[in-house]
Every structure is written in C-alpha cells, then in structure tokens.
Amino acid sequence: MPRPPRAIDCDLHPAVTGFAALAPYLEPYWRDSVEDRGMEVLETASYPPNAPITARADWRPKGGRAGATLAQLQTEALDRFGADIGILNCLFPVQLPFSEDMSAAFSRALNDWVRAEWLDRDSRLRASIVLPMHSPEHAVAEIERLAPDRRFVQAMILAMGEIPAGRRAFWPVYAALERHSLPLAIHAGSAYRHPVTSIGWPSWYLEDYVAHQQGFQSTLASLVTEGVFTKFPGLKVVLLESGVTWLPAFLWRLTKTWKGVRFEVPWVDRSPAEIVRDHVRLTVQPFDAPEDPDTVRRLLDHLRSDELLLWASDWPHWQFDGDAIAPPGLPADLLPKIMVDNPLATYARLREEGVSS
Amino acid sequence: MAARYVVAPVAEIPPGGRKVVEAGAGRRIVVFNLEGEFFALLDRCPHQGGRLSGGKLCGLVESDEPGVFHYDRKGEILRCPWHQWEFDIRTGKSRHDPNRTRTRAFPAHVESGAALTQEGPYVLETFPVRVEEDYVVVEA
Numbered sequence: 316m317p318r319p320p321r322a323i324d325c326d327l328h329p330a331v332t333g334f335a336a337l338a339p340y341l342e343p344y345w346r347d348s349v350e351d352r353g354m355e356v357l358e359t360a361s362y363p364p365n366a367p368i369t370a371r372a373d374w375r376p377k378g379g380r381a382g383a384t385l386a387q388l389q390t391e392a393l394d395r396f397g398a399d400i401g402i403l404n405c406l407f408p409v410q411l412p413f414s415e416d417m418s419a420a421f422s423r424a425l426n427d428w429v430r431a432e433w434l435d436r437d438s439r440l441r442a443s444i445v446l447p448m449h450s451p452e453h454a455v456a457e458i459e460r461l462a463p464d465r466r467f468v469q470a471m472i473l474a475m476g477e478i479p480a481g482r483r484a485f486w487p488v489y490a491a492l493e494r495h496s497l498p499l500a501i502h503a504g505s506a507y508r509h510p511v512t513s514i515g516w517p518s519w520y521l522e523d524y525v526a527h528q529q530g531f532q533s534t535l536a537s538l539v540t541e542g543v544f545t546k547f548p549g550l551k552v553v554l555l556e557s558g559v560t561w562l563p564a565f566l567w568r569l570t571k572t573w574k575g576v577r578f579e580v581p582w583v584d585r586s587p588a589e590i591v592r593d594h595v596r597l598t599v600q601p602f603d604a605p606e607d608p609d610t611v612r613r614l615l616d617h618l619r620s621d622e623l624l625l626w627a628s629d630w631p632h633w634q635f636d637g638d639a640i641a642p643p644g645l646p647a648d649l650l651p652k653i654m655v656d657n658p659l660a661t662y663a664r665l666r667e668e669g670v671s672s
Numbered sequence: 673m674a675a676r677y678v679v680a681p682v683a684e685i686p687p688g689g690r691k692v693v694e695a696g697a698g699r700r701i702v703v704f705n706l707e708g709e710f711f712a713l714l715d716r717c718p719h720q721g722g723r724l725s726g727g728k729l730c731g732l733v734e735s736d737e738p739g740v741f742h743y744d745r746k747g748e749i750l751r752c753p754w755h756q757w758e759f760d761i762r763t764g765k766s767r768h769d770p771n772r773t774r775t776r777a778f779p780a781h782v783e784s785g786a787a788l789t790q791e792g793p794y795v796l797e798t799f800p801v802r803v804e805e806d807y808v809v810v811e812a
Contacts, residue, residue: 542738
C-alpha cells in the first residue's frame with residue numbers, strides 16, 4: 316500500500332513562455348502558421364504579466380518567467396508545501412483564437428507540452444486536459460485522445476466562454492467526461508467573447524477581477540438549470556480560483572427563486588443548493604474571506620458541508636505569503652479533509668491509483 | 673376529534689370551482705371540486721401566509737430528462753398567488769419540498785341532505801339543508 320498523501324495541490328499553473336516553447340508540439344502546419352503570422356505569445360487581460368497577483372514576488376526569477384520550469388514548481392511549491400500530488404491547470408489562453416481549428420491545434424500542443432515537459436518529469440504531477448470548448452467536436456476529440464493517459468485527471472474550461480456552459484451543444488463533452496471519470500474543472504477566466512461584466516467592459520483590473528465571480532455564478536446557474544447534473548449524474552465540477560464566499564448567497568438566491576419557477580425547469584427536481592453540494596467543489600485559493608476565524612466559521616456553516624473545499628496553492632499566483640498555505644481562519648481540523656480526503660473523493664483517477672487517506 | 677362542517681351545497685362548487693369557508697374561529701379553508709371529487713386545504717401558504725385560494729390551478733409538470741415535459745394531473749396543482757410555490761390539492765404538500773413544506777389538507781366528501789338531517793353533530797353553514805340535495809362536508 317502506498318502511504319497516504321500529505322497533501323494534494325489541486326491548482327498549479329505552469330507557464331508557457333511563448334510559442335517557441337510550444338513549437339515542438341505544434342503540428343507542422345500550425346507551427347509554420349504561427350511563425351508566418353509572427354505570433355510570439357498569447358496573453359489575456361486576466362493575468363497581465365506584471366500584475367502582482369499574476370506571480371508572487373519571490374517566485375519571479377530575475378530575467379525569467381514565473382512558473383516556467385519544473386525546478387521552480389518543485390522548489391517553490393511541491394517540495395516546499397509537501398504535496399505528494401499536484402494538479403497542473405495550464406492557463407496559456409488557447410481559448411482566445413476565434414478559429415475553432417486554431418484553438419483546437421493550440422490545445423493539442425499545450426496538452427502535449429504539459430505531458431512531455433511536466434508529467435513525464437515528475438511522478439507527483441497530474442494535469443487537466445485543456446479543452447478547445449468553442450467546438451464541442453474538438454473538445455470531445457481531445458478528451459478521447461488523452462483520456463487513456465490516466466495522469467490527466469480532469470478537463471478544464473474557462474468560466475466565461477462563447478455561450479453558457481450548460482447548453483446542450485456541450486453535452487457530448489460532458490458525456491465523454493462522465494464516461495472517462497474526469498471532473499470538469501472551470502477556471503476563472505474568459506475567452507473574451509463578451510465583456511466580463513453583463514453591463515459592459517469595465518475600466519480597471521479590479522473590476523475585471525471581481526467580475527469573474529459573476530461569471531462563475533452564471534456558469535453554475537446554467538449547468539444546474541439546463542439539467543447537466545440530471546443528465547450526467549456522475550459528473551463532478553471543480554471551480555478553480557473562483558473564490559468561495561459568494562457561494563452561499565448565490566445558492567440561497569438560486570434555490571429560493573427555483574421554488575417559484577420549478578415548473579419551467581422540471582428536470583431540476585430537487586433543491587439547486589443540494590445539486591451543487593453533491594456535484595461541485597471549489598479550491599481554497601483565493602479564499603476571499605475576512606481573516607477572523609469567527610467569520611470563516613460562519614461561512615463554513617453556510618456552505619453546510621465540509622466536503623466542498625479542495626486545497627490549492629494556486630502557484631505561482633500571489634494569494635499568500637511565505638508558507639501560509641491554509642487560508643487564515645480556516646479551522647485546523649478541517650485541513651486534512653481539504654488537503655487529502657476531499658480531493659480523493661473528487662478525483663476518481665487518483666483513487667484508482669490506490670491512493671487512500 | 674375533528675368537527676364536521678357542512679360547507680356548501682354541491683351545486684355551489686362546480687367542477688374546477690372553489691369556495692372559501694370559515695371553519696372554526698378565524699380558520700379559513702378552501703374547498704375544491706376536481707371533477708366531482710372534493711378537496712380541502714387550509715387557505716394559508718406555509719411560506720408567508722398568502723391566501724392559497726387566490727392561486728391558479730395548474731397541471732403537474734415533471735421531467736426525467738432535460739427538455740422532456742411530462743404534463744398531467746391538470747387542475748390538481750395550486751400555485752400560491754404570492755410566490756408561485758406549487759401545492760398538491762390532494763395532499764397539501766408542496767412540490768419543491770413535500771416532506772417539510774406543506775399546507776394542511778382536510779378530508780372532504782359529499783353527503784346527502786337526507787343523511788345530514790338524521791346524523792350529527794355537524795357545524796352547519798348558514799344555509800338550509802334540504803333532504804333532496806347533496807352537500808360538501810369537510811372534517812376539520
């Protein structure tokens with residue numbers, strides 16, 4: 316029997332420094348196409364390179380890029396925080412191109428890069444399959460291509476895509492995920508097809524950052540009301556970098572309103588709050604709560620479950636300093652559950668390895 | 673022991689109709705005729721006290737798959753006029769939380785005027801009971 320893991324880090328972000336790094340993994344047509352077009356890198360407004368939150372100061376190497384090498388990941392996060400398993404969620408924005416084919420080609424290259432440059436080089440690592448979600452056909456093909464590699468333990472989309480994530484056009488994707496025991500990870504971020512707020516483009520980074528909570532809420536409401544969890548009862552969803560504190564109030568509103576319009580969505584045949592508690596998990600960085608334990612305790616009461624939270628360092632994003640890996644105010648006795656039990660309960664592919672707590 | 677209230681001549685509540693009666697001090701009950709079957713509910717939504725008697729009667733829509741609407745039991749589901757919570761007029765149970773959220777249901781049935789004049793005790797409404805007519809009786 317393998318010994319129980321000390322911790323499972325559910326949100327790590329290896330950085331692609333540019334298309335030069337991906338070039339060996341791009342198919343020849345796309346490699347030349349990127350070169351012909353003079354494309355060097357893709358950046359989104361979500362993570363401006365010099366924004367403090369994009370990388371912790373002590374994780375920004377002189378002359379290099381935060382999060383860019385396995386050695387950085389090992390010394391700064393895995394070894395330092397004692398994680399026996401770390402899940403890579405690469406945010407290189409393959410979701411940006413409007414061309415479905417280009418987006419899919421970049422996704423394939425990115426996932427192969429993750430596999431060769433990271434998974435193959437440290438046995439502690441697992442990863443998300445980054446999905447080219449603008450085309451459900453491409454997304455399904457990418458799942459089918461990579462699912463046989465059991466180190467891919469989930470698949471990842473961004474909170475804000477082209478259309479709401481619950482729509483039936485995406486159901487072949489969810490069917491494939493359920494079939495392969497892969498949770499759907501939804502990471503903060505946008506393909507920037509629409510303003511990140513529903514009232515138009517914001518002026519400031521602060522507005523953009525805070526608005527992602529609305530994106531998560533709308534995406535979650537879409538998944539519930541369209542009946543994704545009714546249709547795919549085995550599907551789990553993991554919200555990454557979503558924050559946590561908004562969830563209880565959102566569920567109150569969603570559930571209260573559902574009581575009066577249930578007949579419009581009769582497949583939502585029980586409380587939406589229960590559905591979400593059964594299917595959805597959230598990582599704890601950023602935690603976005605005040606730091607006093609009493610407030611955090613009340614928040615945990617409102618969540619009405621100690622199974623919802625998954626530990627993550629969010630490396631190399633700057634969510635905490637030093638070794639303060641647990642959000643302030645979180646009860647110490649909850650940590651083993653968040654760091655080991657809950658991730659194991661969420662990720663079938665970790666359980667099948669014989670990892671147990 | 674529930675009292676028995678003679679609430680109306682049958683002809684006064686036609687199929688699909690309803691009548692609100694007072695049964696006991698300040699207690700309002702709404703009586704429905706569902707194609708000749710009578711049902712009685714406390715006229716008070718357990719949510720915030722809305723008068724259920726002012727609500728719309730609908731069918732029950734259920735679904736075992738998104739996009740599929742099974743619609744039947746037309747006229748048996750009462751929607752509270754305040755927040756549209758659904759109640760089954762047969763049981764008083766809400767659809768969204770049937771075990772914990774419900775309004776009280778009372779047995780209702782039809783008795784002949786002949787029987788009513790011979791048996792008792794009854795709490796009579798303010799109308800005469802004739803042996804040749806039938807009446808709605810609620811046990812509440």
